[in-house]
Amino acid sequence: xxxxxxxxxxxxxxxxxxxxxxxxxxxxxxxxxxxxxxxxxxxxxxxxxxxxxxxxxxxxxxxxxxxxxxxxxxxxxxxxxxxxxxxxxxxxxxxxxxxxxxxxxxxxxxxxxxxxxxxxxxxxxxxxxxxxxxxxxxxxxxxxxxxxxxxxxxxxxxxxxxxxxxxxxxxxxxxxxxxxxxxxxxxxxxxxxxxxxxxxxxxxxxxxxxxxxxx
Amino acid sequence: xxxxxxxxxxxxxxxxxxxxxxxxxxxxxxxxxxxxxxxxxxxxxxxxxxxxxxxxxxxxxxxxxxxxxxxxxxxxxxxxxxxxxxxxxxxxxxxxxxxxxxxxxxxxxxxxxxxxxxxxxxxxxxxxxxxxxxxxxxxxxxxxxxxxxxxxxxxxxxxxxxxxxxxxxxxxxxxxxxxxxxxxxxxxxxxxxxxxxxxxxxxxxxxxxxxxxxxxxxxxxxxxxxxxxxxxxxxxxxxxxxxxxxxxxxxxxxxxxxxxxxxxxxxxxxxxxxxxxxxxxxxxxxxxxxxxxxxxxxxxxxxxxxxxxxxxxxxxxxxxxxxxxxxxxxxxxxxxxxxxxxxxxxxxxxxxxxxxxxxxxxxxxxxxxxxxxxxxxxxxxxxxxxxxxxxxxxxxxxxxxxxxxxxxxxxxxxxxxxxxxxxxxxxxxxxxxxxxxxxxxxxxxxxxxxxxxxxxxxxxxxxxxxxxxxxxxxxxxxxxxxxxxxxxxxxxxxxxxxxxxxxxxxxxxxxxxxxxxxxxxxxxxxxxxxxxxxxxxxxxx
Numbered sequence: 107x108x109x110x111x112x113x114x115x116x117x118x119x120x121x122x123x124x125x126x127x128x129x130x131x132x133x134x135x136x137x138x139x140x141x142x143x144x145x146x147x148x149x150x151x152x153x154x155x156x157x158x159x160x161x162x163x164x165x166x167x168x169x170x171x172x173x174x175x176x177x178x179x180x181x182x183x184x185x186x187x188x189x190x191x192x193x194x195x196x197x198x199x200x201x202x203x204x205x206x207x208x209x210x211x212x213x214x215x216x217x218x219x220x221x222x223x224x225x226x227x228x229x230x231x232x233x234x235x236x237x238x239x240x241x242x243x244x245x246x247x248x249x250x251x252x253x254x255x256x257x258x259x260x261x262x263x264x265x266x267x268x269x270x271x272x273x274x275x276x277x278x279x280x281x282x283x284x285x286x287x288x289x290x291x292x293x294x295x296x297x298x299x300x301x302x303x304x305x306x307x308x309x310x311x312x313x314x315x316x317x318x319x320x321x
Numbered sequence: 322x323x324x325x326x327x328x329x330x331x332x333x334x335x336x337x338x339x340x341x342x343x344x345x346x347x348x349x350x351x352x353x354x355x356x357x358x359x360x361x362x363x364x365x366x367x368x369x370x371x372x373x374x375x376x377x378x379x380x381x382x383x384x385x386x387x388x389x390x391x392x393x394x395x396x397x398x399x400x401x402x403x404x405x406x407x408x409x410x411x412x413x414x415x416x417x418x419x420x421x422x423x424x425x426x427x428x429x430x431x432x433x434x435x436x437x438x439x440x441x442x443x444x445x446x447x448x449x450x451x452x453x454x455x456x457x458x459x460x461x462x463x464x465x466x467x468x469x470x471x472x473x474x475x476x477x478x479x480x481x482x483x484x485x486x487x488x489x490x491x492x493x494x495x496x497x498x499x500x501x502x503x504x505x506x507x508x509x510x511x512x513x514x515x516x517x518x519x520x521x522x523x524x525x526x527x528x529x530x531x532x533x534x535x536x537x538x539x540x541x542x543x544x545x546x547x548x549x550x551x552x553x554x555x556x557x558x559x560x561x562x563x564x565x566x567x568x569x570x571x572x573x574x575x576x577x578x579x580x581x582x583x584x585x586x587x588x589x590x591x592x593x594x595x596x597x598x599x600x601x602x603x604x605x606x607x608x609x610x611x612x613x614x615x616x617x618x619x620x621x622x623x624x625x626x627x628x629x630x631x632x633x634x635x636x637x638x639x640x641x642x643x644x645x646x647x648x649x650x651x652x653x654x655x656x657x658x659x660x661x662x663x664x665x666x667x668x669x670x671x672x673x674x675x676x677x678x679x680x681x682x683x684x685x686x687x688x689x690x691x692x693x694x695x696x697x698x699x700x701x702x703x704x705x706x707x708x709x710x711x712x713x714x715x716x717x718x719x720x721x722x723x724x725x726x727x728x729x730x731x732x733x734x735x736x737x738x739x740x741x742x743x744x745x746x747x748x749x750x751x752x753x754x755x756x757x758x759x760x761x762x763x764x765x766x767x768x769x770x771x772x773x774x775x776x777x778x779x780x781x782x783x784x785x786x787x788x789x790x791x792x793x794x795x796x797x798x799x800x801x802x803x804x805x806x807x808x809x810x811x812x813x814x815x816x817x818x819x820x821x822x823x824x825x826x827x828x829x830x831x832x833x834x835x836x837x838x839x840x841x842x843x844x845x846x847x848x849x850x851x852x853x854x855x856x857x858x859x860x861x862x
Contacts, residue, residue: 159761179764180773186765192758196780205776206766257767 115165140304185254200234206257349711357557389460389521397468405473426799427526433618475509523704676744705802751785791852
């Protein structure tokens with residue numbers, strides 16, 4: 107089976123509360139899927155467990171049939187975009203985007219080319235030397251998207267990436283993100299509480315309520 | 322990684338600071354307990370406790386702590402208003418001036434007040450030399466900035482609209498202050514008072530130098546028992562008294578501190594406002610007194626260090642490279658300064674290194690490792706004099722063929738024990754302050770945990786580490802309480818040399834003491850300014 111496969115996944119908080127119970131679904135390579143649910147429904151926990159930043163209580167996460175459940179975050183090859191970007195404050199825009207390429211030991215020339223291509227892709231050509239503090243909220247999210255796309259992840263996880271932006275900007279950025287993801291052919295999992303946003307960006311929707319995936 | 326190997330890795334990381342603290346803090350403290358309680362028999366301990374000089378030392382300690390705290394609060398609260406609540410040109414400079422005393426080593430503070438109130442000093446006519454009042458003033462000098470900073474930040478974060486609401490309901494300005502503003506400031510005031518009480522009850526260097534043997538606290542009595550009467554048993558009993566005294570102050574301080582933290586919470590507010598004419602009438606004069614209290618002793622110290630038999634000149638500074646008269650010191654002050662440099666450098670490396678390990682373990686390790694935080698913070702709850710005495714008692718022997726008394730490295734170790742809690746208190750909040758999702762972002766981009774530490778944590782912590790290193794160096798350079806017990810007479814540090822020079826007769830020696838105090842103040846200031854500069858440069862980058 108190709109792409110992401112989640113089988114019987116459960117996440118339990120350290121307090122003992124069950125955040126996600128027995129979730130199963132799949133994402134094909136290049137497909138964009140939304141996880142839609144109200145706040146507190148466990149959708150962010152589900153995403154965190156898939157990416158590997160939250161421990162899994164039970165179940166299995168795999169890619170192309172390879173079990174990733176015991177593989178640490180940095181070896182899973184899944185990108186992650188947070189609600190508020192979480193850009194490195196001590197690096198420039200280009201430095202942020204280049205981070206994953208540096209980790210992967212991509213040669214300098216190739217790195218520069220890739221950073222410039224990504225900056226153009228998210229409509230921020232020429233912004234490379236800026237510091238993070240100079241960016242607006244929308245620009246930050248574009249840089250965060252470019253940063254996580256840079257090392258060519260197999261799948262990119264977006265955790266409410268537009269919710270800190272105002273309505274108009276949100277709609278425009280959602281369309282841009284869809285186009286960027288389609289252009290790069292990356293599979294994506296978008297967590298959102300906004301049904302319109304889910305419909306605008308993704309081709310399929312997985313609904314979650316009180317920790318359970320509903321058909 | 323498997324659970325058990327993970328636990329072992331964290332245990333290994335915590336082992337260095339825990340072993341260090343057990344050997345150089347736990348063991349010495351245990352030695353004091355053993356010596357004070359067991360020793361000969363319990364009646365002996367009671368004899369020491371009921372001796373008139375003990376009772377008077379306890380009373381003096383309590384008196385100084387209460388008066389010092391009251392004075393610091395009385396002067397510090399209006400100063401907090403003038404420096405934090407209202408905005409005016411020159412506020413930054415005034416804040417910096419008021420902060421200076423807190424970073425000065427205790428012997429420098431003592432030297433400055435000595436210079437101001439000595440018979441030959443500007444205020445010599447008052448005949449307050451070697452009186453309780455001068456010591457209280459020195460304590461207030463030292464602590465007014467603590468009150469101003471703690472209460473001031475709370476004041477600046479108080480929402481002014483609550484007081485305005487009270488005014489619209491018919492309250493007068495004074496009434497609104499009493500009913501709305503003062504209660505909002507109460508937790509911060511209590512926290513500040515408790516911290517200052519703690520500092521005042523462990524102010525050995527100030528009392529020893531300014532009291533001149535006429536005013537004695539529990540700490541100076543410990544010093545006398547060791548240095549003059551060679552009665553280690555009595556010293557140990559007194560050390561236990563000091564431990565109880567400081568422990569009570571420390572407990573009060575942490576309770577008050579926790580309340581203060583609880584009361585704060587909520588959103589960040591800028592409650593400062595432009596200064597008004599009425600401020601000049603109300604808090605302006607108090608700020609004037611504070612600035613005078615801060616500046617007068619420092620100016621007196623500088624003047625005194627330049628005064629010679631025939632006028633003013635650099636004679637005393639030139640004499641720093643020569644051997645003092647009457648064999649007060651076996652080496653020159655310059656040599657003592659060199660000793661201080663070496664010991665402070667070692668103490669800084671040890672303290673900052675261990676503090677980093679503790680901070681990493683506490684902020685990133687499993688929950689069970691949290692206790693090492695409290696364990697390594699313990700020296701804060703015990704005065705430096707007790708640490709010094711404990712080291713003297715434990716190390717007064719040879720261990721596996723090494724005669725520890727002959728080993729000069731005890732001095733930097735003692736200074737590292739004293740500095741460690743301060744470094745930890747700088748680093749732990751800084752590490753907690755790093756957004757954990759930044760690390761998750763780095764990991765999702767393929768960075769291993771070690772690489773994440775190197776490329777995310779370390780660059781973001783560089784400023785705080787610089788500050789912690791600067792603080793450790795400044796504390797070690799000026800450390801007097803513990804050092805005076807463990808420094809060998811033939812290898813004095815700058816602070817112990819200053820205390821000796823000021824404590825012995827001979828006009829030239831005293832002049833040298835004042836000059837040496839100015840040098841120590843400048844060195845300490847330079848270290849802190851450099852650290853602060855590094856910190857802000859990193860932040861700006």
